[in-house]
Amino acid sequence: MKSGLFAAAAAALVFGAVTTAQAGPTLDAVKGRGFVQCGVNAGLPGFGNPDSAGNWTGLDVDYCRAVATALFNDPTKVKFTPLSAQQRFPAIQSGEVDLLSRNTTVTLTRDTSVGLNFAPVTYYDGQGFMVNKKLGVKSAKELNGATVCVQSGTTTELNLADYFRTNNMSYNPVVIESNDEVNAAFFAGRCDVLTTDASGLAGTRAGVAPVPDDYVILPEIISKEPLAPAVRHGDDQWLDIVTWVVYASIQAEESGINSKNVDEFLNTKNPEIQRLLGVSPGMGKALGLDEKWAYNVIKKVGNYGEIFDRNVGPKTPLKLERGLNALWTNGGLQYAMPVR
Amino acid sequence: MASETRDTVRGAQGGSSFSLSDPTVRAVFYQVLVVGIVVAVGWYLIHNTLDNLSRRSIATGFGFLEREASFGIGESLIDYSPRDTYGRAFLVGVLNTLKVSIIGIVLATVLGTVVGVARLSSNWLIAKIASTYVEIVRNIPPLLQLFFWYAIVSDSMPPVRQALNPIPGVFLSQRGLFVPVPVADPVWGEMAFALALAVIVAIFVHRWARTRQARTGLPFPTGLTTLGLVVGFPLIAYIAGGAPTALDVPQLQGFNFRGGAVISPEFFAILTGLTVYTAAFIAEVVRSGIVAVNWGQTEAARALGLNSGRTLRLVVLPQALRVIVPPLTSQYLNLTKNSSLALAIGYPDLVSIANTTLNQTGQAIEGVAMIMGTYLTISLGISIFMNWYNKRIALVER
Numbered sequence A: 001m002k003s004g005l006f007a008a009a010a011a012a013l014v015f016g017a018v019t020t021a022q023a024g025p026t027l028d029a030v031k032g033r034g035f036v037q038c039g040v041n042a043g044l045p046g047f048g049n050p051d052s053a054g055n056w057t058g059l060d061v062d063y064c065r066a067v068a069t070a071l072f073n074d075p076t077k078v079k080f081t082p083l084s085a086q087q088r089f090p091a092i093q094s095g096e097v098d099l100l101s102r103n104t105t106v107t108l109t110r111d112t113s114v115g116l117n118f119a120p121v122t123y124y125d126g127q128g129f130m131v132n133k134k135l136g137v138k139s140a141k142e143l144n145g146a147t148v149c150v151q152s153g154t155t156t157e158l159n160l161a162d163y164f165r166t167n168n169m170s171y172n173p174v175v176i177e178s179n180d181e182v183n184a185a186f187f188a189g190r191c192d193v194l195t196t197d198a199s200g201l202a203g204t205r206a207g208v209a210p211v212p213d214d215y216v217i218l219p220e221i222i223s224k225e226p227l228a229p230a231v232r233h234g235d236d237q238w239l240d241i242v243t244w245v246v247y248a249s250i251q252a253e254e255s256g257i258n259s260k261n262v263d264e265f266l267n268t269k270n271p272e273i274q275r276l277l278g279v280s281p282g283m284g285k286a287l288g289l290d291e292k293w294a295y296n297v298i299k300k301v302g303n304y305g306e307i308f309d310r311n312v313g314p315k316t317p318l319k320l321e322r323g324l325n326a327l328w329t330n331g332g333l334q335y336a337m338p339v340r
Numbered sequence B: 001m002a003s004e005t006r007d008t009v010r011g012a013q014g015g016s017s018f019s020l021s022d023p024t025v026r027a028v029f030y031q032v033l034v035v036g037i038v039v040a041v042g043w044y045l046i047h048n049t050l051d052n053l054s055r056r057s058i059a060t061g062f063g064f065l066e067r068e069a070s071f072g073i074g075e076s077l078i079d080y081s082p083r084d085t086y087g088r089a090f091l092v093g094v095l096n097t098l099k100v101s102i103i104g105i106v107l108a109t110v111l112g113t114v115v116g117v118a119r120l121s122s123n124w125l126i127a128k129i130a131s132t133y134v135e136i137v138r139n140i141p142p143l144l145q146l147f148f149w150y151a152i153v154s155d156s157m158p159p160v161r162q163a164l165n166p167i168p169g170v171f172l173s174q175r176g177l178f179v180p181v182p183v184a185d186p187v188w189g190e191m192a193f194a195l196a197l198a199v200i201v202a203i204f205v206h207r208w209a210r211t212r213q214a215r216t217g218l219p220f221p222t223g224l225t226t227l228g229l230v231v232g233f234p235l236i237a238y239i240a241g242g243a244p245t246a247l248d249v250p251q252l253q254g255f256n257f258r259g260g261a262v263i264s265p266e267f268f269a270i271l272t273g274l275t276v277y278t279a280a281f282i283a284e285v286v287r288s289g290i291v292a293v294n295w296g297q298t299e300a301a302r303a304l305g306l307n308s309g310r311t312l313r314l315v316v317l318p319q320a321l322r323v324i325v326p327p328l329t330s331q332y333l334n335l336t337k338n339s340s341l342a343l344a345i346g347y348p349d350l351v352s353i354a355n356t357t358l359n360q361t362g363q364a365i366e367g368v369a370m371i372m373g374t375y376l377t378i379s380l381g382i383s384i385f386m387n388w389y390n391k392r393i394a395l396v397e398r
Helices: A002-015 A025-033 A059-072 A088-093 A155-166 A179-188 A198-207 A236-254 A262-267 A271-277 A283-287 A293-300 A304-311 B002-012 B023-055 B086-119 B124-137 B142-156 B186-216 B222-240 B265-292 B295-303 B308-345 B350-361 B364-393
Strands: A036-041 A078-083 A116-118 A123-125 A127-132 A146-151 A171-176 A193-197 A215-217 A225-227 A230-232 B171-173 B176-179 B251-253 B256-258 B261-263
Touching: A025 A036, A025 A059, A025 A236, A036 A059, A036 A088, A059 A078, A059 A236, A059 A293, A059 A304, A078 A088, A088 A230, A088 B364, A123 A198, A127 A155, A127 A198, A146 A155, A146 A179, A155 A171, A155 A193, A155 B350, A171 A179, A171 B308, A179 A193, A179 B142, A193 A198, A198 A215, A230 A236, A236 A271, A236 A283, A236 A293, A236 A304, A262 A271, A262 A293, A271 A293, A283 A293, B086 B124, B086 B265, B086 B308, B086 B350, B086 B364, B124 B265, B142 B265, B142 B308, B176 B265, B186 B222, B265 B308, B295 B308, B308 B350, B308 B364, B350 B364
Parallel strands: A036 A078, A146 A171, A146 A193
Antiparallel strands: A116 A230, A123 A225, A127 A193, A127 A215, B171 B176, B176 B261, B251 B256
C-alpha cells in the first residue's frame, strides 16, 4: 500500500499534466478545492500522530491547520495525508500534497535538487541515541560495534554513518522502512541502539516503549536537524504564505499575543501589532490573503509557544524543554522577521 | 497467387498505389500507425516528465551514481563502506537480492517437490499434513508471513548476551546465527579448482559411459564415479595443502559477536518466508505434473522390468517435467520479485537500497527505473534459462 502510494506519486510526475507551475497556482487550487492537502508523519507522537479518537495532533499538524486558518479562517479545512519518509518527496514534488509538514530536515540537497523550498524552521532538533539502561552505556562514544536500528530514507541514516566514521567506530545498521517496525525491532532487542531526532526519541520513549524508564537517551546530539515545512519549487506566493504564517505565530509569542488575549490587542496602539492583526491593512493583501489572516491563526491555532506546549512541551508525555526553540529574547533561536 | 491478385487490384485502380483494401498496404499501414502511436505516447511521457522536473528544478540524470553514498548497509557480499558510491551501494543491493533469490529458488524447489510428492502419498497422515501446509501457506499474504518469521527471531530468541550455544562455536540469538568459518588459506582456492576439475572429468565420464552403454549395453556406475570424483579431488587438494584446521570462531565482544559468519535475522526471515510461501505453490505444480503422467506409463515401465527408481527417473519424471517446468518458471519469477518485500523487515535488498538512494538524492524516477530495469533483467535471465531447459527436456517427437 505504501509503496503503491509512492509509485503513484512518482507516476504523477511522469503522466501528470503540469498543473502547478503557473504563477501562484497553489493558492488558487487550494481555494478552489476548499482545503489544504498536507503531508504529515503517520505516527510520530508530538509532531504528527492521530490520537485515540482519530484526530490528527502534533506540532507539524498544527502548522497545517495554521495555514488552513490563514486561508479559510477554519482550522479544519485540511486533508492530512500520512507519508512515510520515503513517500514524502515524491508526494510534494508531484503535487499530491500542497504542503509537507512532516518533521523534514532542511538540507542543501533538498532545497535544490529535490526541488523543495523551505519555510522557517518550526523545530530545531538534533539527532540522538536511545539505549536500554541495562547496557550501562553513558555516552555515544561507547557505541563501537553496536547494532543500530534506523528508519530508511532519512538524514538520520547519513548522520549515523558520518558520526561513526568521524569517531572511527564501526556499527551494524538495521534499516527498516516503517517507523513502527523500526521501533518494534528496537524494543524487541534486535538492536542495541535506536537513533532518530532527539524529539522523536522522546516521543517514542513516552509513547511506544513498554517501560519508558528502562530506556535512556544519550547526551550526545550528533547533528543539526532544523525541521521546517516545505513546499515545491515554482510557486513563490505559496512559499510566502507558509513562511509568514510561521513567522506570525512566532511574532505573536514575542509580542505576548496568544489565542486567549488576541482580541484585547485589537485596540492596541502598537503599530507593529496593528499590522500583524490586520487592524491597519496591507499585509494580508500583500500575501493574497484576508487582512485577518494572522489574527485568525493566533485566535484558532495559537502562537508558537502555545503550539509547542500543547504538543511537545513539559506538560506532554514528550516533556521537551524549549531549549533551542525558545524565543531569541530568551536565548533560543526562534526569531520572527518583522511584519511590515 | 496473392501477388497476382494484388496486381490485378492495383491495375483496376489505374495505378493508384495506396488503398486500404490492399491487404499488404493495410497491414503495413496499421503497423506503422501503431508504432507511431506508441512512439508518440512514449515521447510525450518522457517529454512531460522532463518538463515537469525542469520546471521544479529537480535534478535529472544518473550522475548521482558516482557520488559518495554515505549511508551504511547491514550486510553485503562485497566490501562496502559509507565512503563508497551510490553505484556500489546499488550493486550491493543487487547482489543481496540475487543471494536471497538463488538460495530461495533452490530451497523452495526442494521443499516444494517433497511436499508435492507427499501430498500424493498413500500414507493418510503425510498427505493431510502436506495438504494443510499448502492450503494455509498459500492463502496468507507473503508480507504477513515475513513479519511472522521476523517476529519469531526477534521475540523468541534470547538476547545476544544470553545467546544459545547448541554446538561449541555456534551461537543463536536475536542478532542471528553465528557460526565459525575456516580461517582464510590458499588451500580453499585450490579445493575449488579441484572441484571444478572433478566436475569436468565427471562430464566426460558420463558421456563416455552413455556411448558405451548405447554400443555394448553394459551399464557403468556413473553416479558412484561422479561422487568419488567430486569428493575425492578436493579432498586430495585439502590434504596436499597441509589440511589446515584453524577456525575463526565468533566471540562476544562488546555489543555483538565478532568473527565467524552470520546469518542475520533479516536474511533468515526473508529467505524462510519466501521459501515457505513459494514452496506451497511449487508443491501444487509438482503434484499436477506427476498426476498428469498416465498411470499406464508406470505399469508399462514395470512390465519392462524397470525398478521403481528407474521408472521414476527414466519414465515418469521426463514426462512430468514437461508439465512442471513452465509454471515452475513463473514461481521462480514470483519468488524473485517478492524479495522486494525485504524492505519491510530491513533486509538490505535492491529496493531497500535504491529507495534510500532516491530519498537522499530526490531522483525518484531514475531510482525506480533502475529497480525496474534490474528486476526485468533478472527475470528475463531466469526465463531464458528455464525456456532453454524446457526445450531440452521437451518430448522429442518423431
